[in-house]
Each structure stands twice: as C-alpha cells, then as structure tokens.
Ligand code: NG6
C-alpha cells in the first residue's frame with residue numbers, strides 16, 4: 169500500500185513535468201535597496217556573487233515587499249495575508265509575543281504538508297511566546313517551530329534590539345542557567361552599562377535622538393534593556409559566519425530529501441558591524457561592507473548547493489524585506505562615506521516610505537534547467553509566494569487560507585511577464601499600484617523622517633504617479649486625473665473591505 173502511494177505521488181510529479189521535487193532556499197536580506205547591487209545597476213559597489221545568481225535567474229524590476237518595514241513584510245511573506253488586516257503587525261520590540269497565529273496556514277507549513285523538511289536560519293522578528301512577559305531561560309514557545317519550521321536558529325527581533333542572543337529550536341544558545349536573562353523595554357534592569365550613561369564604552373556611537381542607547385552588548389548600544397545571559401550574547405562580527413554555518417549544515421543534513429530553507433540575513437540592517445574580512449572593503453563605510461558580506465554569504469550558499477550535487481534541483485530566491493536607509497540609528501559611515509552610491513537606484517524614498525524605494529526591492533528567482541534567465545517587469549509581491557508554491561507543490565489552499573496571495577508561479581518562473589493587476593502597499597499610509605498607476609492615499613503623517621532623512625511619501629493630498637514614465641514619482645498627476653484618483657481610491661477601499 170505504502171509503495172503504491174509513493175509511486176502515485178511521484179507519478180503526479182512526473183505529470184506536472186518535474187522530475188523531482190525541488191529544494192527551495194529563500195534568502196531574505198534586511199533593508200537592502202533596489203539600487204544596492206551591481207546586478208541592479210550599482211556602480212560603486214560590486215556584488216559578484218549576486219551577479220552570478222542574477223545571470224541564472226529571472227531578475228524582477230517590479231517586485232515588492234508588502235510593506236516599507238520588516239515585521240509587516242515578513243508577516244505577509246509567511247501568511248499570504250496583508251499585515252494591515254491584523255492589528256499589532258508593525259515593527260515589533262524584542263519581547264513581543266508571536267503574531268502569527270499557530271492555526272494559520274503559513275509558507276513553511278505548506279512545504280511541510282508537501283513532505284518537505286523546513287528550516288529557518290536568521291532574523292525572525294515576528295514575536296515569540298504567548299505574551300510579552302516570558303521566561304527566556306526555559307523553552308520559549310510558540311515560535312517558528314510552532315508555525316511550520318522543523319528547525320529554527322534565529323535571533324528574536326532585530327540586530328539592534330535586545331535580547332541579543334540566538335535561539336535554537338526555542339532555547340537560547342549557550343545560556344548559563346546561573347546567569348538568567350531578563351528583558352525589559354520600559355525600564356532599565358540589571359547592572360549592565362547603557363549607551364546613554366556610558367558612551368565611552370561604545371565601539372560605534374548611536375545617532376543622536378534615535379534611542380539606540382540602552383543596554384550595551386558587544387560595545388554597541390541596543391534598543392531595550394537586558395540583564396544576564398552574558399555567555400549567550402552574540403558578537404556582531406561573528407553573526408554572518410554563525411548563520412552561514414547553520415544554513416550550510418541544514419542543507420547538508422537534508423540534501424537527500426526535499427527541503428525548504430528560509431535564510432534571513434541581517435545585513436545591511438543596523439548595527440552594521442561587519443566581520444574583519446569585510447571591514448573597510450567597500451570604501452563606502454560599514455553599510456557597503458555589510459552588503460559585500462551578504463553577497464559573500466550568497467556565494468557560499470551557491471557553492472554549498474553545487475558541492476552537495478543539488479544545484480540543478482534547487483530553487484534559490486533572493487529578496488529584501490524593505491527598502492534602504494542610511495542613518496538608522498548609528499554613526500557608521502553610511503552617510504559620510506556614501507561616495508555617490510545610490511541605494512534606492514532611480515526610485516524616490518526608502519525604508520519607511522510610501523514612495524517606491526520603500527517597497528520595490530531586488531528579487532531573483534533561480535532554478536537551473538527550469539527557469540530561463542531573463543529580466544521581468546511583471547508586478548509581483550512576496551505575499552504571492554505561498555499561493556505560487558501551493559501551485560508548484562500541488563497543495564491546494566482553501567478559500568480561507570492565504571487570502572491575499574495570488575498564484576504568480578508562471579511570472580516567478582519567467583514563463584510570462586504578466587504579473588498582478590494591482591497590489592496594495594503600506595507604510596504610514598496606503599498606496600496601490602494598478603498597471604502603470606501608483607496612487608498614494610492622503611496622509612497627515614510627516615513628509616520627511618528627519619532622523620533617517622527619508623522622504624516618507626505622506627501628503628495631505630492624494631498623489632498619483634505614472635510609473636511608466638515617472639518611476640521617480642516626481643510628477644503628481646492627481647489634479648489632472650481626478651477620475652483615476654477616484655477609481656484607485658475606491659479599489660483600495662474595496663480591497664481593504666471598507
Ligand atoms: C526603528 C528603529 C530602527 C530599526 C527599525 C526596524 C528607532 C528610532 N529606529 O524603530 O533603528 O530598528 O525600527 O527595522 O528606534 S526593521 O527593518 O526591522 O523594520
């Protein structure tokens with residue numbers, strides 16, 4: 169009977185035209201801009217490994233995260249639902265509870281259902297446990313393992329937030345029980361120095377007014393306070409190798425059966441504290457160095473996949489969770505050593521922004537033998553991976569599951585340049601792209617994020633841009649095209665259910 173089922177299963181795959189179920193490695197980087205890679209036109213920075221990946225990929229020029237910051241984009245990627253459908257999906261503190269319901273269909277659960285082994289290595293930022301108050305010294309759950317990952321090696325929130333520790337399958341790595349961890353985002357705890365009181369102890373200054381001056385870990389002021397867990401605290405310079413080693417072992421351990429690896433690198437998010445190998449290498453300050461470092465990690469993964477003999481049958485996807493930012497909390501040379509580099513490429517705005525640079529991000533999809541290298545301007549979004557993989561894996565989704573995800577498999581694999589007809593984006597405000605039109609809803613939010621020097625795209629008046637000839641969103645056509653404004657405003661409301 170079992171044998172019969174197995175035969176049946178593989179015949180289905182054969183019917184679908186795939187010899188073997190492909191492995192999937194999804195490489196997700198943090199705050200990398202549309203113009204940050206040489207395969208996307210950067211000339212001041214050279215990212216040869218991503219160039220190599222791009223040369224075997226569909227390279228997307230109109231791909232988006234749903235949101236201009238991390239938590240909501242990752243929520244959408246995991247659940248196939250717009251983050252604004254659920255409250256509490258904005259940037260999370262490091263002690264937040266898990267925001268992905270454990271009974272929701274998720275991208276990794278879909279792979280599990282299809283018989284894959286699933287793993288996450290890297291940044292999580294979707295909360296842990298049932299409540300803010302939690303014991304970091306016992307098993308912490310629910311977390312990634314309860315929403316679809318068989319294996320997890322993560323840090324809880326962001327590299328600039330406490331607790332600055334790794335968590336492997338729910339347990340803090342290298343924790344000394346005699347030195348228990350406590351975390352507080354409201355008031356100082358323990359006796360560790362803070363960046364505010366002891367700036368002389370910092371190896372990298374925090375930017376004035378940005379608040380990265382609480383507990384010092386590894387000579388860097390963080391957001392939030394932690395005490396204890398001294399042996400478990402990470403060393404930023406070692407982080408890339410730590411994650412890479414875990415990702416490589418996951419690949420090695422699972423190479424003989426289909427696997428899904430979500431490899432979520434922290435680069436080039438702050439604090440940028442590259443390893444010695446990359447410090448000063450880019451000539452553009454630590455942000456540039458961090459980009460070279462992530463490029464190197466991508467090359468290492470590609471090499472590992474080749475060495476394991478699975479390159480042909482492995483899909484590698486590369487993307488970023490939101491657009492670029494220079495000064496996001498530390499004085500690290502990103503502004504002063506920019507040297508003419510344009511992380512946002514031809515786009516306006518950046519991280520936090522309703523303008524295109526907030527959410528239009530690099531996206532590469534590689535699958536040797538199955539995906540013909542090309543450039544695609546199809547409108548696609550990370551929210552679509554779950555529906556697209558549901559198609560590829562032949563694991564149908566019920567109407568109530570991943571409700572905002574659209575099957576873009578043919579666009580993602582380069583078979584068509586027809587993508588979505590519309591897409592809703594969020595930052596402080598909402599925007600919708602339909603065809604060449606981009607509508608940004610009126611907002612009373614600040615026009616400029618003064619701390620990061622980012623144009624946020626907020627305007628009390630409606631904005632309408634024709635992206636076919638104004639990708640830099642300079643020419644607001646709202647007054648000239650009131651009917652288009654009205655139609656897009658109504659479409660947005662309809663999608664949002666108002
Ligand atoms: C912001 C932080 C910023 C960064 C961001 C999260 C301040 C002033 N700024 O609130 O440094 O941590 O949150 O980035 O606190 S994200 O990519 O994870 O969304």
Ligand code: CA
Nearest residue numbers: 198199238489
């Ligand atoms: Ca981010």
